Amino acid sequence: MKHHWLAAVLPLGVVAPAFAWEPTKPIEIVVPFSAGGASDQMARTIQGIIQKHQFTTQPIIVVNKPAAGGAEGMLDIQKSAGDPHKLITTSSGIFMTPMATKLALNWTDYTPVAMLAQDSFLLWVNAKAPYKSAGDLIAAAKGAATPLKIGGTSSKREDNLIVFAMEKVAGTKFAYIPYTSGGQASTQLSGGHVEANTNNPAEDLANWRGGATRPLCVFAEQKMAYTEKVADGQSWADIPTCASQGLDVSYQMLRGMFMPGKVSKDQQAFYTAMFKKVSETPEWKDYLARNALVPDYRDGEAFVTFLKADEAKHARLMTEAGFMAK
Amino acid sequence: MDDFSALLAGFQVALSWHNVGFMAVGVILGIIVGVLPGLGGPNGVAILLPLTFGMDPTSAIILLSSIYWGALFGGAITSILFNIPGEAWSVATTFDGYPMAVQGKAAEALTAAFTASFIGALSGVVLITFVAPLVAQFALRFGPAEFFAVFLLTFCSFIGMGRENRAKIIASLCIGFLLAAVGLDSISGDLRMTFGSTELMRGFDFLIVVIGLFGVSEILLTVEEGLVFKGKQARIDLMVVLRTWAGLPRYWATLLRSSIVGMWMGVTPGGAIAASFMGYGLAKRFSKNGKNFGKGEIEGVLAPETAAHAAGTSALLPMLALGIPGSATAAVLLGGLLVWGLQPGPMLFVEQKDFVWGLIASMYLGNLAGLVIVLATVPVFAAVMRIPFSFVAPVILIVCAIGAYTISNSTFDIWLMLIFGVVGYVFKKLDYPLAPLVLALVLGDRAEDAFRQALLGSGGSLNVFWANGLVGTLVVLALLLLFWGPMGDLIAALRGKNHPKTAEAAE
Numbered sequence: 001m002k003h004h005w006l007a008a009v010l011p012l013g014v015v016a017p018a019f020a021w022e023p024t025k026p027i028e029i030v031v032p033f034s035a036g037g038a039s040d041q042m043a044r045t046i047q048g049i050i051q052k053h054q055f056t057t058q059p060i061i062v063v064n065k066p067a068a069g070g071a072e073g074m075l076d077i078q079k080s081a082g083d084p085h086k087l088i089t090t091s092s093g094i095f096m097t098p099m100a101t102k103l104a105l106n107w108t109d110y111t112p113v114a115m116l117a118q119d120s121f122l123l124w125v126n127a128k129a130p131y132k133s134a135g136d137l138i139a140a141a142k143g144a145a146t147p148l149k150i151g152g153t154s155s156k157r158e159d160n161l162i163v164f165a166m167e168k169v170a171g172t173k174f175a176y177i178p179y180t181s182g183g184q185a186s187t188q189l190s191g192g193h194v195e196a197n198t199n200n201p202a203e204d205l206a207n208w209r210g211g212a213t214r215p216l217c218v219f220a221e222q223k224m225a226y227t228e229k230v231a232d233g234q235s236w237a238d239i240p241t242c243a244s245q246g247l248d249v250s251y252q253m254l255r256g257m258f259m260p261g262k263v264s265k266d267q268q269a270f271y272t273a274m275f276k277k278v279s280e281t282p283e284w285k286d287y288l289a290r291n292a293l294v295p296d297y298r299d300g301e302a303f304v305t306f307l308k309a310d311e312a313k314h315a316r317l318m319t320e321a322g323f324m325a326k
Numbered sequence: 327m328d329d330f331s332a333l334l335a336g337f338q339v340a341l342s343w344h345n346v347g348f349m350a351v352g353v354i355l356g357i358i359v360g361v362l363p364g365l366g367g368p369n370g371v372a373i374l375l376p377l378t379f380g381m382d383p384t385s386a387i388i389l390l391s392s393i394y395w396g397a398l399f400g401g402a403i404t405s406i407l408f409n410i411p412g413e414a415w416s417v418a419t420t421f422d423g424y425p426m427a428v429q430g431k432a433a434e435a436l437t438a439a440f441t442a443s444f445i446g447a448l449s450g451v452v453l454i455t456f457v458a459p460l461v462a463q464f465a466l467r468f469g470p471a472e473f474f475a476v477f478l479l480t481f482c483s484f485i486g487m488g489r490e491n492r493a494k495i496i497a498s499l500c501i502g503f504l505l506a507a508v509g510l511d512s513i514s515g516d517l518r519m520t521f522g523s524t525e526l527m528r529g530f531d532f533l534i535v536v537i538g539l540f541g542v543s544e545i546l547l548t549v550e551e552g553l554v555f556k557g558k559q560a561r562i563d564l565m566v567v568l569r570t571w572a573g574l575p576r577y578w579a580t581l582l583r584s585s586i587v588g589m590w591m592g593v594t595p596g597g598a599i600a601a602s603f604m605g606y607g608l609a610k611r612f613s614k615n616g617k618n619f620g621k622g623e624i625e626g627v628l629a630p631e632t633a634a635h636a637a638g639t640s641a642l643l644p645m646l647a648l649g650i651p652g653s654a655t656a657a658v659l660l661g662g663l664l665v666w667g668l669q670p671g672p673m674l675f676v677e678q679k680d681f682v683w684g685l686i687a688s689m690y691l692g693n694l695a696g697l698v699i700v701l702a703t704v705p706v707f708a709a710v711m712r713i714p715f716s717f718v719a720p721v722i723l724i725v726c727a728i729g730a731y732t733i734s735n736s737t738f739d740i741w742l743m744l745i746f747g748v749v750g751y752v753f754k755k756l757d758y759p760l761a762p763l764v765l766a767l768v769l770g771d772r773a774e775d776a777f778r779q780a781l782l783g784s785g786g787s788l789n790v791f792w793a794n795g796l797v798g799t800l801v802v803l804a805l806l807l808l809f810w811g812p813m814g815d816l817i818a819a820l821r822g823k824n825h826p827k828t829a830e831a832a833e
Contacts, residue, residue: 069510
């Protein structure tokens with residue numbers, strides 16, 4: 001521990017500070033989801049990268065605050081206005097949780113730091129299922145006596161929106177089963193308890209490679225970019241888009257970092273620079289490839305513009321689906 | 327026997343000097359974490375996780391799993407000494423452990439608890455060693471309906487096997503269900519019963535409720551009795567351990583039953599909490615000394631500890647083989663695996679053989695190291711009981727308050743803890759059992775989720791609960807257990823006309 005203490009003190013005296021502001025206390029990354037999930041994995045990967053490359057002299061702590069669909073973590077950041085030693089990982093939940101619960105939360109009360117990537121959604125089925133394409137699944141759904149079961153994470157969130165959009169496009173009904181995590185949705189699919197799920201690549205990767213589940217199509221306008229073979233002799237890039245199989249639904253989710261509100265420009269600039277550096281490390285690129293995330297780094301105005309458009313899109317989708325809290 | 331030689335190689339890795347050192351450090355840290363209420367295993371592992379990033383994955387997992395063992399052992403210490411369970415699965419340990427401590431038999435109770443933990447964990451590890459792939463496949467057969475059936479089984483066994491007034495058990499259970507429903511409902515995505523309060527949005531954290539119901543209420547009761555705490559001057563030396571061990575073989579049936587219940591509940595993801603309650607409930611019903619349960623019966627300590635640890639250990643199996651964490655601590659460990667670049671799931675056993683068998687070997691050794699270290703501390707902890715209660719009580723209350731606060735850094739939780747302290751006091755005064763409330767609080771919302779998921783899938787038809795052999799068997803078993811008690815009472819009551827004594831025993 002001694003070494004650590006010295007490392008924390010030295011740069012202040014010897015090396016001229018490169019930034020107008022630098023953290024003086026341990027930095028807390030709040031993850032508004034439970035340990036082991038995709039957001040949590042991302043936060044812990046970033047924690048490892050920052051510490052390995054010594055982008056800051058302060059330790060990084062990852063804290064999970066998953067209660068109430070992530071609202072616990074968001075409220076915590078809301079309450080910490082002015083605290084420059086806190087960060088929160090976000091997904092589209094930053095718009096959806098307030099919309100679905102009527103909680104007085106708004107991303108404009110936070111300080112946007114950087115957008116790190118976009119996450120795709122795929123249509124997965126059990127490896128032994130007869131479906132060859134999304135069209136087969138839709139045809140089966142139309143002919144079924146009771147609605148086919150599709151699993152996903154949480155209610156009135158990303159997966160639920162996708163299934164709602166599928167129902168609208170295909171003109172049929174599904175039984176959407178909300179699980180507490182993508183991992184659970186994947187396990188339930190491999191056990192044959194649901195017909196399909198709409199997991200992110202990372203959430204079903206293990207079961208795809210283990211030969212328990214397989215992807216039918218990706219909910220995006222273009223195919224994914226990763227051409228390295230993953231399983232069944234297929235790469236992520238080999239997976240067709242759902243639109244090409246007659247299921248015209250596309251949806252992606254942002255993954256980014258925010259700070260509490262009322263922090264100074266210098267404090268914001270420090271973290272923006274830090275995440276810029278994180279996004280350029282080979283470890284981060286490995287992480288993106290392993291989880292088949294779409295690299296999409298944005299900060300400053302570009303990030304804010306994206307957020308505004310994305311919020312409007314979600315408000316529209318949530319209203320159409322009737323998920324808005326009354 | 328490829329696996330066997332892989333296991334031996336694993337032992338070689340785990341037995342290197344620095345790994346044994348990590349084991350000892352991990353166990354001691356784990357005990358500290360386990361003793362402090364509110365800190366608990368998952369938080370302890372989460373805090374220490376970043377320390378391990380510089381280490382090689384095998385050493386790191388050895389350190390972390392040793393913390394896990396230490397925390398598991400440590401949880402029993404406060405349950406027995408102060409009636410404050412550090413973890414949900416230690417609740418059942420307080421029922422007989424605390425009365426034993428009050429009678430001056432703290433050392434015996436601690437030894438029994440530690441040994442039982444060891445036996446339970448060992449049976450879990452043996453299960454993992456030999457039947458990992460088979461068991462992993464079995465766990466896949468659990469859909470929502472099967473999950474619900476397992477929870478139903480636990481609730482029913484608690485009602486059916488309980489010896490308290492059944493109406494009171496059900497009342498307590500219902501209050502627990504009500505508390506469990508507060509917060510975000512994961513099926514509809516709506517907030518329930520929060521009355522606009524952001525504090526209630528989190529729901530009632532189990533630990534805060536338990537610290538209040540058990541710890542604070544016990545302090546209130548003792549204060550009421552006039553602070554004449556019986557600081558028993560029991561002779562405390564390491565011989566206690568051997569004397570207690572000498573008595574244990576008599577309880578082989580309880581140990582065996584609890585191990586099986588624990589392994590079953592660990593693999594079917596019912597979990598350690600359900601297992602500890604079932605282990606206790608079954609032992610109470612089938613033991614010769616059943617009617618002494620709750621008054622300081624050593625079997626009442628052995629049964630829940632064995633079951634909880636068999637389950638806690640078996641729960642690591644689904645985590646490794648399927649990537650589903652069976653417990654909160656397992657979830658944090660899972661996060662650790664991912665950071666080291668290991669993807670849990672069906673491929674882990676194929677691609678990372680060295681790591682998996684190193685981990686399994688470290689489970690045997692870490693558990694053994696844990697047992698040796700905790701047994702050595704028995705005299706120290708038992709000596710705490712000799713300090714007059716008027717000194718200990720304020721310290722316990724402060725530690726409880728800190729524990730409640732740390733869970734989510736909220737002062738509201740300290741008030742909640744005090745309120746539940748009063749609730750617990752009233753329950754005890756009116757002779758209502760606390761355990762069903764805790765059980766319902768922990769498992770209630772999971773049972774509800776599973777029930778509604780099952781019905782969503784079946785289009786609202788209840789047939790899904792006997793649609794296949796597995797779920798049907800579980801439900802029938804649950805109903806059998808539910809009616810076992812009342813039928814037993816009825817039969818006893820009918821016979822009681824001739825033999826008044828039996829009616830009294832059935833109570």
